[in-house]
Amino acid sequence: MEMPRIRNSSVNTAEPKPDTLTTKTTAPSSKTSTADSLESQKRPQAPDAGAAASADVERAPFCKFPNPDVAVTSLKNLAGAAQGDAAAILKKSADAAQKTRAGTIIQVRLGQGAEPPDGEMTGMLARELRNDRNGRQQVRVIFKPDPGQGGPGAGHPRPIEMDAAAFAGVPNNASVTISPSGDVGVSVNVANSLPLANMIGTVQKDGDQLVLVARNPLSPIQKLPLPGADAKLVGKTIIADLCSPLSASRYGLVHDLVDTTDPLEVRYAEVAIESGIPATFPAEVQRQVEEIEKTAKLEPKDGVKDLRAKTFLSTDNPGSDSDTVSKDRDQAFSVEPRPQGGHIFYYAIADVRALVPEGSPVDQYAERKMVTTYLPGFDLPAMPRELCEDLMSLNEGVSRSAVILQMSIDKDGKVVEDETQAYRAIIQNSWGGSYRAAQQYYDGKSVPGLGDPQKHELDLVSAMAHNLDTQAVKRGMVTDRQDGRYWSERITELLSVTANSEVGRLLDTAGVPTVNRFHPPAKAQKLDAFARMSQALGHAWDPHQGALSEYLAKLDPKDPVSASLAALAMRTNERAVMSTTDQGHTGLALQHYAWSTAPMRRYPDTAVLQQVLALCAKKSDPSIELPITAKRAQQIVDRDNMLDNVQRKIDNEIGNIQTAKALESHVGHSLPVHVYMVAPAGVTFKCEDPRVEVFVPTRRISGATGQRLELDGEGTSLTGGGVTFRDGDEAKLTIRSVKVEAGEVDAMPACM
Amino acid sequence: MLSLPPDGMVSMSVITDRQKLTELSKSLPADQHANVDVAALLGLAQQAVQRHELGHAEQILQGALVVDPDSAPAWGLLGKVEHALGAEPAAIEAYANAVMLNDADLATALALAELHAATGAPEKARALANWLLLACEDEPELLKRTQTLVNKLQRSSIG
Numbered sequence: 001m002e003m004p005r006i007r008n009s010s011v012n013t014a015e016p017k018p019d020t021l022t023t024k025t026t027a028p029s030s031k032t033s034t035a036d037s038l039e040s041q042k043r044p045q046a047p048d049a050g051a052a053a054s055a056d057v058e059r060a061p062f063c064k065f066p067n068p069d070v071a072v073t074s075l076k077n078l079a080g081a082a083q084g085d086a087a088a089i090l091k092k093s094a095d096a097a098q099k100t101r102a103g104t105i106i107q108v109r110l111g112q113g114a115e116p117p118d119g120e121m122t123g124m125l126a127r128e129l130r131n132d133r134n135g136r137q138q139v140r141v142i143f144k145p146d147p148g149q150g151g152p153g154a155g156h157p158r159p160i161e162m163d164a165a166a167f168a169g170v171p172n173n174a175s176v177t178i179s180p181s182g183d184v185g186v187s188v189n190v191a192n193s194l195p196l197a198n199m200i201g202t203v204q205k206d207g208d209q210l211v212l213v214a215r216n217p218l219s220p221i222q223k224l225p226l227p228g229a230d231a232k233l234v235g236k237t238i239i240a241d242l243c244s245p246l247s248a249s250r251y252g253l254v255h256d257l258v259d260t261t262d263p264l265e266v267r268y269a270e271v272a273i274e275s276g277i278p279a280t281f282p283a284e285v286q287r288q289v290e291e292i293e294k295t296a297k298l299e300p301k302d303g304v305k306d307l308r309a310k311t312f313l314s315t316d317n318p319g320s321d322s323d324t325v326s327k328d329r330d331q332a333f334s335v336e337p338r339p340q341g342g343h344i345f346y347y348a349i350a351d352v353r354a355l356v357p358e359g360s361p362v363d364q365y366a367e368r369k370m371v372t373t374y375l376p377g378f379d380l381p382a383m384p385r386e387l388c389e390d391l392m393s394l395n396e397g398v399s400r401s402a403v404i405l406q407m408s409i410d411k412d413g414k415v416v417e418d419e420t421q422a423y424r425a426i427i428q429n430s431w432g433g434s435y436r437a438a439q440q441y442y443d444g445k446s447v448p449g450l451g452d453p454q455k456h457e458l459d460l461v462s463a464m465a466h467n468l469d470t471q472a473v474k475r476g477m478v479t480d481r482q483d484g485r486y487w488s489e490r491i492t493e494l495l496s497v498t499a500n501s502e503v504g505r506l507l508d509t510a511g512v513p514t515v516n517r518f519h520p521p522a523k524a525q526k527l528d529a530f531a532r533m534s535q536a537l538g539h540a541w542d543p544h545q546g547a548l549s550e551y552l553a554k555l556d557p558k559d560p561v562s563a564s565l566a567a568l569a570m571r572t573n574e575r576a577v578m579s580t581t582d583q584g585h586t587g588l589a590l591q592h593y594a595w596s597t598a599p600m601r602r603y604p605d606t607a608v609l610q611q612v613l614a615l616c617a618k619k620s621d622p623s624i625e626l627p628i629t630a631k632r633a634q635q636i637v638d639r640d641n642m643l644d645n646v647q648r649k650i651d652n653e654i655g656n657i658q659t660a661k662a663l664e665s666h667v668g669h670s671l672p673v674h675v676y677m678v679a680p681a682g683v684t685f686k687c688e689d690p691r692v693e694v695f696v697p698t699r700r701i702s703g704a705t706g707q708r709l710e711l712d713g714e715g716t717s718l719t720g721g722g723v724t725f726r727d728g729d730e731a732k733l734t735i736r737s738v739k740v741e742a743g744e745v746d747a748m749p750a751c752m
Numbered sequence: 753m754l755s756l757p758p759d760g761m762v763s764m765s766v767i768t769d770r771q772k773l774t775e776l777s778k779s780l781p782a783d784q785h786a787n788v789d790v791a792a793l794l795g796l797a798q799q800a801v802q803r804h805e806l807g808h809a810e811q812i813l814q815g816a817l818v819v820d821p822d823s824a825p826a827w828g829l830l831g832k833v834e835h836a837l838g839a840e841p842a843a844i845e846a847y848a849n850a851v852m853l854n855d856a857d858l859a860t861a862l863a864l865a866e867l868h869a870a871t872g873a874p875e876k877a878r879a880l881a882n883w884l885l886l887a888c889e890d891e892p893e894l895l896k897r898t899q900t901l902v903n904k905l906q907r908s909s910i911g
Contacts, residue, residue: 529882712875714878714882715878715882
């Protein structure tokens with residue numbers, strides 16, 4: 001698949017940076033965790049969404065936008081401006097972008113009859129399209145309150161429709177707080193949401209000026225003046241840096257051209273950018289990167305070990321079905337036998353703080369963005385690529401600074417707690433492969449570039465991971481083993497889970513502030529409901545006779561009813577969140593858990609690693625101060641949880657687009673499917689080829705039968721009008737039409 | 753025939769009269785019924801409920817559903833009104849339509865389950881309650897009420 005390229009120029013001869021990465025259509029949500037994938041299980045998502053459930057581990061990166069060189073080049077070449085002028089414009093852009101968050105309270109008068117809220121409420125703003133009476137599309141902005149507000153008995157607070165025009169410049173899926181204002185109004189505080197940083201669109205002439213026109217009718221900004229842009233850009237798709245996005249005098253500065261032959265990739269970028277995910281880096285961030293490039297030196301010094309003699313490897317890519325290899329390599333591993341039995345495990349993690357001081361422009365940017373956003377075929381990184389794909393990335397064959405988590409794993413797969421160490425080191429990754437390549441080795445096939453030392457390491461890590469896996473099942477980790485992933489991918493998962501757990505334990509037992517990943521235990525009521533449903537489906541689970549994890553491990557991976565049961569079991573999980581208190585991770589059956597193994601793509605990991613390094617160093621020098629205060633940890637937790645909600649919306653939208661795309665060539669045909677999950681509002685069907693889930697609304701089916709369908713069979717079937725859809729039933733689904741960019745699929749069971 | 757203001761919004765004075773509303777809706781092509789502002793009608797119906805004018809609220813909501821038969825909030829509120837008026841079959845019908853159109857409204861789904869249980873349809877009540885228990889997130893009150901319903905259904909089935 002071609003990637004969208006932000007090019008230096010389309011009118012000069014400069015070629016985009018070569019990017020050899022390719023990927024299959026794979027949902028970004030496919031890498032979410034067991035607990036984190038709950039939302040995606042409620043509705044049909046992307047291909048592979050059903051295979052998402054696993055442990056709460058790393059989100060493997062997709063390939064990337066090529067390095068978006070700053071606009072100086074393109075402005076110079078496109079507009080014919082002197083480079084100095086272009087640089088001045090660019091600086092103005094960056095300065096303006098820093099000053100756009102002054103006003104973040106929007107006063108809105110509600111429509112006739114609409115009830116203002118009783119008090120302050122938090123929620124999300126969603127844009128929706130409806131046709132007006134002349135058939136023209138109208139944008140509505142709906143405030144969707146977070147659940148659980150309004151006190152006991154309040155139930156679900158009702159969505160509130162807002163005046164769309166008032167929210168121009170506010171990102172889609174913005175996290176906001178609303179409160180009553182006046183008799184019929186509300187004030188909406190958008191300060192907590194991501195500010196809109198960019199806009200993608202097509203350049204058009206509007207009178208005597210150029211404007212950037214959104215392709216998407218739901219874009220937060222439909223038309224943006226582009227002062228100073230060159231007429232050669234007319235008709236081109238570009239990305240602009242936004243200045244004063246919330247003000248009526250907003251404008252854009254050309255950042256670069258977007259060059260792709262696939263409009264879907266522009267659509268993916270739009271989904272993220274229109275939700276406030278920045279796609280470009282401000283000038284001060286780029287300046288810091290240039291400075292780092294000039295001054296960065298890598299040499300062993302006090303407190304930094306030289307581990308370059310050890311054989312480190314990495315396997316890291318989007319998933320089992322992809323041959324792409326990540327460019328931002330956060331981790332590499334080396335394993336050696338432990339004299340007392342078991343293994344010594346060296347987990348090298350990219351050392352962000354070696355190059356990026358806390359509070360510097362790059363650090364501030366990464367904190368604002370919090371995570372790298374993964375889209376199909378590319379990503380929008382949390383840090384400039386010069387850092388996360390080069391200077392900090394544990395790339396093959398180069399020396400890099402790393403934080404080493406050194407752990408001893410006994411022969412039963414348990415961490416020997418008093419032997420854990422954390423320190424800085426210089427390492428050299430000797431082989432960075434894909435999961436598929438590593439699996440080929442495990443399957444006895446030859447793998448180019450894999451020498452004997454690397455093969456030996458792969459054997460050692462596999463043996464250690466088997467011990468970790470046995471221990472994980474024993475302690476009750478809930479894992480969907482029917483997701484078709486390679487053992488090589490599961491190894492990476494087990495390594496990260498082990499490291500995160502050990503880091504969490506170190507910090508929490510020392511009582512120091514940190515950022516934990518908290519996965520609450522499943523509620524007894526939910527487990528009881530699942531037990532009744534499993535009985536109705538003929539595979540009864542008795543909670544008194546064994547853990548849910550053991551029950552799931554015994555299910556037949558090829559049986560559709562088992563697939564439905566696994567999906568239902570996952571819904572007993574609570575959603576995992578970030579937390580400053582150490583409350584454990586139920587899905588992984590761990591008492592302690594703190595994300596720490598992906599600092600280049602998750603900001604909280606940087607903070608946690610910083611803290612654990614300081615904690616370990618404190619043993620020899622008690623005067624060392626811990627860098628993360630309780631207040632700071634809380635700030636990171638709050639921001640990460642807020643952005644997680646935005647990311648979920650993006651993942652859902654992208655997943656729907658991918659599903660529609662995967663079904664495009666099947667329009668007019670019937671596909672073999674099985675009923676994956678029923679709900680009052682519809683049936684989710686699961687198809688294996690293409691691997692997608694399709695949701696068919698009950699009202700559509702009822703329209704065909706003339707009777708309403710309702711839940712039955714303990715909630716495992718939907719019945720009415722002479723038809724029944726039961727979880728696990730085989731069926732045929734006719735694909736009537738798709739609207740790919742809108743992510744819409746019109747399908748009906750063939751029996752209708 | 754009534755004329756619509758240019759922005760497609762219907763003024764309060766027009767929409768308070770159900771007959772006029774129905775006439776208004778019929779004057780529009782079928783695919784444009786939904787453009788009459790159902791949100792405004794809903795607000796009006798809510799105000800009528802607050803004034804305990806249930807019959808009036810019922811009329812407004814029925815009118816709203818002529819305009820937009822796929823309005824889940826209108827069906828949900830109609831269910832409440834019918835339930836309060838003692839019209840249980842009509843309440844079930846309205847709640848079931850609401851839940852079919854939008855099962856994210858868990859409070860309405862629970863109201864339907866409770867009504868099924870009270871009107872001799874325990875299987876439907878239990879099916880919905882099980883589904884609700886798995887769907888609840890961050891809503892302890894709803895979870896508690898649903899579990900209470902399940903317990904009640906289990907006791908009665910044992911009894």
